[in-house]
Amino acid sequence: MATFCGSRYNNNELVNDKGIVMNQPKMTDVAKKAGVSPTTVSRVINRRGYLSTKTINKVEAAMRELNYRPNMVARQLQSQRTMTIGILVPTVANPFFGELTYKLERDFFNAGFKVLIGNAENDVEKERLYLQQLLARQVDGLVIATHNHQQQIPEYQNANLPIVSIDRYLRASIPNVSSDNYAGGRLATEELIARGAKHIIHTDSVERFNKRDYLRQQAYQDVMNEHGLTPVTYKIDFGSQPELMRQFFNRILDEHPEADGFFASNDMDAIQLLQTARQREIRVPEDLQVIGYDGVPTTTRIVPELSTIVQPLDEMAKVAVDILQREINGERVTGSHNLPVRLRASASLKQ
Amino acid sequence: MATFCGSRYNNNELVNDKGIVMNQPKMTDVAKKAGVSPTTVSRVINRRGYLSTKTINKVEAAMRELNYRPNMVARQLQSQRTMTIGILVPTVANPFFGELTYKLERDFFNAGFKVLIGNAENDVEKERLYLQQLLARQVDGLVIATHNHQQQIPEYQNANLPIVSIDRYLRASIPNVSSDNYAGGRLATEELIARGAKHIIHTDSVERFNKRDYLRQQAYQDVMNEHGLTPVTYKIDFGSQPELMRQFFNRILDEHPEADGFFASNDMDAIQLLQTARQREIRVPEDLQVIGYDGVPTTTRIVPELSTIVQPLDEMAKVAVDILQREINGERVTGSHNLPVRLRASASLKQ
DNA sequence: CTGAAAGCGCTAACAG
DNA sequence: CTGTTAGCGCTTTCAG
Numbered sequence: 213m214a215t216f217c218g219s220r221y222n223n224n225e226l227v228n229d230k231g232i233v234m235n236q237p238k239m240t241d242v243a244k245k246a247g248v249s250p251t252t253v254s255r256v257i258n259r260r261g262y263l264s265t266k267t268i269n270k271v272e273a274a275m276r277e278l279n280y281r282p283n284m285v286a287r288q289l290q291s292q293r294t295m296t297i298g299i300l301v302p303t304v305a306n307p308f309f310g311e312l313t314y315k316l317e318r319d320f321f322n323a324g325f326k327v328l329i330g331n332a333e334n335d336v337e338k339e340r341l342y343l344q345q346l347l348a349r350q351v352d353g354l355v356i357a358t359h360n361h362q363q364q365i366p367e368y369q370n371a372n373l374p375i376v377s378i379d380r381y382l383r384a385s386i387p388n389v390s391s392d393n394y395a396g397g398r399l400a401t402e403e404l405i406a407r408g409a410k411h412i413i414h415t416d417s418v419e420r421f422n423k424r425d426y427l428r429q430q431a432y433q434d435v436m437n438e439h440g441l442t443p444v445t446y447k448i449d450f451g452s453q454p455e456l457m458r459q460f461f462n463r464i465l466d467e468h469p470e471a472d473g474f475f476a477s478n479d480m481d482a483i484q485l486l487q488t489a490r491q492r493e494i495r496v497p498e499d500l501q502v503i504g505y506d507g508v509p510t511t512t513r514i515v516p517e518l519s520t521i522v523q524p525l526d527e528m529a530k531v532a533v534d535i536l537q538r539e540i541n542g543e544r545v546t547g548s549h550n551l552p553v554r555l556r557a558s559a560s561l562k563q
Numbered sequence: 564m565a566t567f568c569g570s571r572y573n574n575n576e577l578v579n580d581k582g583i584v585m586n587q588p589k590m591t592d593v594a595k596k597a598g599v600s601p602t603t604v605s606r607v608i609n610r611r612g613y614l615s616t617k618t619i620n621k622v623e624a625a626m627r628e629l630n631y632r633p634n635m636v637a638r639q640l641q642s643q644r645t646m647t648i649g650i651l652v653p654t655v656a657n658p659f660f661g662e663l664t665y666k667l668e669r670d671f672f673n674a675g676f677k678v679l680i681g682n683a684e685n686d687v688e689k690e691r692l693y694l695q696q697l698l699a700r701q702v703d704g705l706v707i708a709t710h711n712h713q714q715q716i717p718e719y720q721n722a723n724l725p726i727v728s729i730d731r732y733l734r735a736s737i738p739n740v741s742s743d744n745y746a747g748g749r750l751a752t753e754e755l756i757a758r759g760a761k762h763i764i765h766t767d768s769v770e771r772f773n774k775r776d777y778l779r780q781q782a783y784q785d786v787m788n789e790h791g792l793t794p795v796t797y798k799i800d801f802g803s804q805p806e807l808m809r810q811f812f813n814r815i816l817d818e819h820p821e822a823d824g825f826f827a828s829n830d831m832d833a834i835q836l837l838q839t840a841r842q843r844e845i846r847v848p849e850d851l852q853v854i855g856y857d858g859v860p861t862t863t864r865i866v867p868e869l870s871t872i873v874q875p876l877d878e879m880a881k882v883a884v885d886i887l888q889r890e891i892n893g894e895r896v897t898g899s900h901n902l903p904v905r906l907r908a909s910a911s912l913k914q
Numbered sequence: 915c916t917g918a919a920a921g922c923g924c925t926a927a928c929a930g
Numbered sequence: 931c932t933g934t935t936a937g938c939g940c941t942t943t944c945a946g
Binding site: 238239240250251254255257258260282283285286287288289290291 | 922924925926
Binding site: 615637 | 915916917918921922923924
């Protein structure tokens with residue numbers, strides 16, 4: 213009996229130890245070897261219909277002997293389902309999206325789906341290319357967590373495919389999963405005030421096409437106003453080049469020596485500020501209290517002293533997966549699904 | 564003319580504004596609308612053979628009108644290629660693998676491939692499940708960057724598919740891409756010694772099935788011995804729970820008050836040590852110099868003061884993608900491809 | 915320059 | 931309990 217150990221692939225052919233070329237076995241090969249029809253083999257594989265134990269054994273032996281693996285592509289063409297989901301993120305190299313992707317993939321895997329990943333890199337054209345590919349019946353559904361301007365991507369308007377977006381509006385009929393950005397902004401600001409901060413600076417990355425950061429900023433301003441304090445927001449409108457970041461935060465601290473509180477719209481910015489503060493020998497939290505945003509486990513492990521608003525990534529993934537499955541099953545789902553955030557208070561805040 | 568804006572999907576059907584049910588258009592629909600044969604439509608799509616401009620225009624108009632997208636699955640069945648690569652990592656939530664996955668996906672995308680991702684989570688059974696799926700002609704090739712024991716995964720032995728592994732031995736006929744772990748271990752230790760450290764501790768995560776860390780450790784021990792110094796290696800044989808880590812590093816520093824140098828086999832451990840040192844008011848680098856390993860950009864941005872051995876992830880991804888493409892094209896590739904590492908010296912080392 | 919027919923590997927429908 | 935037939939949507943002969 214030929215063994216496939218040490219076999220080599222060569223395009224679509226198998227070369228066994230004796231150098232005999234043989235194609236990848238298909239169902240008819242198994243059927244022939246087991247002395248049954250292809251249909252029977254299919255039935256054994258899918259455990260459908262009534263089958264005699266003898267047939268099952270014969271077929272399974274033949275499959276094992278041939279090292280047979282059903283061709284998923286053929287099955288997909290027949291069933292009109294790929295059991296595959298496409299996920300579009302800016303980049304999995306970013307810990308936030310790495311964590312999100314991990315959790316999405318995990319939950320989809322448990323639900324029987326595979327995951328195609330696309331790093332759109334804040335590049336509208338790349339996002340369009342991915343979409344065009346994925347819309348070609350390659351996937352049963354789509355999770356969109358990128359941050360490009362959807363207006364420039366017409367594919368979203370006539371995408372005939374279940375989609376769920378994360379923290380982003382695409383179009384009215386596409387459901388969205390977010391965490392409660394307004395509540396997060398309020399929580400951060402209120403905590404700083406409750407701990408005695410009066411001169412609180414807020415930084416925000418520019419995401420023109422996303423209400424997300426706007427809501428965090430809006431909440432910050434509302435709370436400041438409610439307390440008779442003056443809101444000061446700085447927009448980060450450059451990338452995240454360390455040198456520019458350093459200059460930026462130094463400028464803020466130069467312009468606001470009175471600052472005793474700081475709320476950054478994401479943890480990376482908050483961490484950058486902590487570094488700047490340390491260099492300037494500003495004591496945290498005594499002189500300056502700091503809250504970031506996101507609370508990704510990896511980041512928290514590296515910088516445990518940073519207080520932050522934690523987004524419920526676990527729940528967000530679960531809800532997104534659930535919504536997409538319902539859409540795939542023909543259910544109509546729309547609207548925004550807002551999940552609660554929580555504060556992780558640590559050493560960058562006073563007791 | 565029917566427009567698909569606002570259309571809903573419902574299994575495989577399109578429902579247009581007027582509520583009329585219509586299937587996803589296929590090639591025959593386009594052919595009918597354009598008054599040509601399916602073959603001609605195929606030719607237009609693939610720009611194959613001689614075509615009159617008139618025909619091309621007719622067909623393209625029909626495709627646009629119907630919002631036609633070729634069914635990739637059918638095309639894959641026919642061409643026997645999926646143009647898809649499977650990537651298996653422990654988890655993209657880990658910045659190292661997030662970065663690696665990002666770069667692999669980017670390079671594969673540029674080469675015309677899509678990427679299926681699997682987070683095997685150090686779970687042998689999960690890795691096997693992924694493999695079984697991916698081997699079913701779902702992908703044209705596989706990148707394996709997990710760390711499970713390959714002995715427990717027989718699928719690798721008779722996998723009839725192009726594979727490249729990253730930093731891991733799978734079997735003699737499967738090419739491997741690594742960075743030079745031995746050189747990295749040497750470099751780290753030598754730099755510490757050159758800067759005056761005499762009592763250098765080394766920590767290493769337990770990866771029994773991988774020579775990787777063993778090589779780093781081996782190099783450390785060799786260099787120490789060459790310099791007449793006593794090597795001290797601690798194995799981290801628990802997960803990475805912060806509380807255990809804290810205790811662990813405290814214990815090391817308790818047991819070795821004389822320590823003036825520290826080489827951790829990965830940056831997360833090194834960062835944990837930096838935290839412990841700060842809590843114990845041990846000055847870095849004056850009292851204790853520290854070098855980590857990996858040098859992922861994200862980590863470096865968050866903890867710029869950490870010196871580290873930088874793995875050339877960019878190059879590793881490029882080489883892996885190149886090797887896999889060559890394998891896919893029928894070329895036989897084997898052996899270990901070792902890429903050079905470099906030191907990133909920062910504040911955790913003396914000038 | 916264009917079309918008809920066969921087939922990629924599988925499964926569903928229908929027959930026995 | 932098992933087999934025959936047709937077809938998923940595309941591309942590739944081979945004819946014209």
